[in-house]
Amino acid sequence: MIWKRSAVLRFYSVCGLLLQGSQGQFPLTQNVTVVEGGTAILTCRVDQNDNTSLQWSNPAQQTLYFDDKKALRDNRIELVRASWHELSISVSDVSLSDEGQYTCSLFTMPVKTSKAYLTVLGVPDKPQISGFSSPVMEGDLMQLTCKTSGSKPAADIRWFKNDKEIKDVKYLKEEDANRKTFTVSSTLDFRVDRSDDGVAVICRVDHESLNATPQVAMQVLEIHYTPSVKIIPSTPFPQEGQPLILTCESKGKPLPEPVLWTKDGGELPDPDRMVVSGRELNILFLNKTDNGTYRCEATNTIGQSSAEYVLIVHDVPNTLLPTTIIPSLTTATVTTTVAITTSPTTSATTSSVRDPNALAGQTGPDHALIGGIVAVVVFVTLCSIFLLGRYLARHKGTYLTNEAKGAEDAPDADTAIINAEGSQVNAEEKKEYFI
Numbered sequence: 001m002i003w004k005r006s007a008v009l010r011f012y013s014v015c016g017l018l019l020q021g022s023q024g025q026f027p028l029t030q031n032v033t034v035v036e037g038g039t040a041i042l043t044c045r046v047d048q049n050d051n052t053s054l055q056w057s058n059p060a061q062q063t064l065y066f067d068d069k070k071a072l073r074d075n076r077i078e079l080v081r082a083s084w085h086e087l088s089i090s091v092s093d094v095s096l097s098d099e100g101q102y103t104c105s106l107f108t109m110p111v112k113t114s115k116a117y118l119t120v121l122g123v124p125d126k127p128q129i130s131g132f133s134s135p136v137m138e139g140d141l142m143q144l145t146c147k148t149s150g151s152k153p154a155a156d157i158r159w160f161k162n163d164k165e166i167k168d169v170k171y172l173k174e175e176d177a178n179r180k181t182f183t184v185s186s187t188l189d190f191r192v193d194r195s196d197d198g199v200a201v202i203c204r205v206d207h208e209s210l211n212a213t214p215q216v217a218m219q220v221l222e223i224h225y226t227p228s229v230k231i232i233p234s235t236p237f238p239q240e241g242q243p244l245i246l247t248c249e250s251k252g253k254p255l256p257e258p259v260l261w262t263k264d265g266g267e268l269p270d271p272d273r274m275v276v277s278g279r280e281l282n283i284l285f286l287n288k289t290d291n292g293t294y295r296c297e298a299t300n301t302i303g304q305s306s307a308e309y310v311l312i313v314h315d316v317p318n319t320l321l322p323t324t325i326i327p328s329l330t331t332a333t334v335t336t337t338v339a340i341t342t343s344p345t346t347s348a349t350t351s352s353v354r355d356p357n358a359l360a361g362q363t364g365p366d367h368a369l370i371g372g373i374v375a376v377v378v379f380v381t382l383c384s385i386f387l388l389g390r391y392l393a394r395h396k397g398t399y400l401t402n403e404a405k406g407a408e409d410a411p412d413a414d415t416a417i418i419n420a421e422g423s424q425v426n427a428e429e430k431k432e433y434f435i
Contacts, residue, residue, distance in 0.1 A: 025046055025047075025048050025049055025050070025052065025106060025108055025112065026046070026047075026106070027045070027046055027054065027104045027105070027106045027112060027113065027114040028044070028045045028046070028047075028114060029042070029043065029044050029045075029102075029104050029114040030043070030116060031116055031117045031118075031119070032116060032117075032118050032119070033118075033119040034094050034118070034119070034120060034121070035094075035120075035121045035209045036094060036096060036120050036121060036123055036152075036209070037093060037094065037095075037123070038094055039091065039092045039093075039094065040090065040091045040094050040098070040118055041080060041088060041089075041090050042056060042089050042090075042091070042102055042104075042116055042118070043080075043086065043087075043088040044056065044086065044088070044104030044116075045085060045086045046084070046085050046086070046106055047085070049084045049085055049106075051084055052084075052106055052107055052108050053066065053067050053106075053107045054066075054067060054082075054086075054087040054104065054105070054106060054107075055067075055104070055105045055107070056087060056089055056102060056103070056104055057102065057103045057105070058072070058100070058102060059100030059101050059102065061103070064077055065077075065079060065082070065087065065089050067082055067087065068082035076091055076092045076093050077089060077090070077091055078090050078092070087104065091118075094118075094120055095120065096120050096122060096152065096178070096180045098118060098120060099118055099119060099120040099180075100117070100118060101115050101116070101117050101118075102115070102116045102117075102118055103115055103116075104116065120152070121152060121153075121207075121208060121209035122150050122151050122152025122180065122181040122182075122209070123150065123151070123207070123209045124148045124149070124150055124151035124155040124184070124205050124207050124209075124210075124215065125148050125149045125150045126148070126215050126217070127146050127147065127148040127157070127203050127204075127205045127215055127216070127217040128146070128147055128217060129144055129145070129146050129201075129203050129217045129218075129219045130144070130145050130147070131143050131144045131145050132144060132219050132221075134222045135223065135224045135253075136192055136221065136222065136223055136224070137223075137224055137225075137302070138192065138193055138194050138223055138224065138225035138226070138302075139191065139192070139193065140191070140192055141189065141190075141191050141192075142189070142190060142191070142192050143189050144188045144201060144203075145185055145186070145187045145188075146159070146185065146186050146187075146203030146205075146217060147183070147184070147185040147186075148183070148185075148205050148215070149176065149181070149182075149183040149184075150176070150181045150183075151181060151182050151184060151205075151207055151209075152180055152181045153182070154173045154182035154184050155182070155184050155205050155206065155207040156184075156206045156207070157169075157171065157184055157185070157186035157203060157205055157206075158203075158204045158206065159186065159188050159201070159202070159203060159204075160201070160202040160204060161199060161200075161201050161202075166188060166190075169186050169187060169188050170187040170189075171184075171185075171186050172184070172186070172187075186203070192221065192223050193223070193225075194223060194225040194228075194253075196221050197222065197223035197225070197253060198221065198222075199220070199221050200219070200220050200221075201218070201219045201220075202216055202217070202218050202219075203219075204216045222253075223253065224253050224301075224302050225252060225253055225302060226252060226300065226302045226303035226304070226305055227250045227251060227252030227256040227299065227300055227303070227304070227305045228251050228252065228305060229248060229250045229296055229297070229298050229305045229306055229307040230249045230250075230307055231247070231248055231249070231296050231307045231308070231309040232246070232247045232249055233245070233246055233247075233309065234246070234247075237314060238286055238311065238312070238313055238314065239286065239313065239314050239315070239316055240286055240287055240288065240313050240314065240315055241285055241286065241287075241316060242285075242286055243282065243283065243285065243286070244282075244283045244286055244311070245280055245281070245282050245283075246261075246280065246281040246283070246294060246296070246309060247279060247280050248261070248279045248280070248281070248296035248298070248307070249279070250279065250296075250298035250305075252298065252300045252302070252305075253300070253302075254300045254301055254302070255300065256298035256299060256300045257298070257299050257300065258279075259279050259296050259297060259298050260296070260299075261276055261281050261295070261296055262294070262295045262297070263292050263293070263294050263295070264292045264293055265293075265295075268281075269289075273285060281294065286313045287313065288313055290311060291311055291312055291313055292311060293308055293309070293310050293311075294308065294309045294310075295307070295308050295309075296308075296309075
């Protein structure tokens, strides 16, 4: 009885181990995404396998591989690796019809399975821009449409102008006839101006199948517009006797024809001095008769435009040389000094004398300079008269005092006169000076 009980226990132990090992065996798979036309690798792994077979089947439940044995005749399907722990196969040149759920089966009791979903991305076709007709006139409304087909999922379209994205666009998505891919279109509306001429408008298609390299379509705009005109003088301050060049700068599309120059609404009055060369007007030796309004007119097939320039010929400025003032100041100063040291009458006469060479070479009087000289002369004259008066008054008092000396101690007038007359003995010592 003991032996039978031991055998039964051993049997249940082995069965438990087998059941435990079977429960620890699970196939592992992963979903796969591939671009249409690419190659998909389907891998099934088992960490614990006691020599149990593995099998791959397609969404139609057709067996592709059973261990290392190929079951479906499809040249696109190949064996990558086969072992007790892994079964990997490859599907090349994948099409949209290959998309679906694939099954890996582990033939245990019961059979265990794992699902792997194969996603096939539809690559969008190269985009095309329509709606542009060259040329476009300035101010017209332009409508451009960008379209691409065959994308799965639906592609995204973006617009760029001068490398700046335009957001305000219309977007339309339609399902293709195969009910798997999409056709996407986007419309851009804007009003053109002359700054749009030569600008590249770009339609860009973004899709996950493009590997961060978007597809683009480009349309270069051609805009026709009326000319714009501007006159540029060769000098900002034209002077008499100098030459002057007026340049007529005109821009337009089509390119403007040769420009037309007029003066004060009529033809150029002096063709010998006013020479037109291309877009330039050359005026030789300016004079006052050249003053007036000059007009430049440019024309193309779209329209006409003009610009005006008002010419004012300025006089040549006078230049005063410092060397012509120095002799005048020196002469005036010397003359004034001599007049003060002689007499008032002579001073009045000589102070009115003018040096005829004082302002030689000067085309006009400098009133400020003359006023300054007169002020200096008057000031020096007054100072000299004041000093001379003080000098004469002082010396005259001294003379009178010396003349009466010796008579101040006399008791009466007669004695004083006698004493004063007695002093004539020393008359040789007295001298009188006149200035």
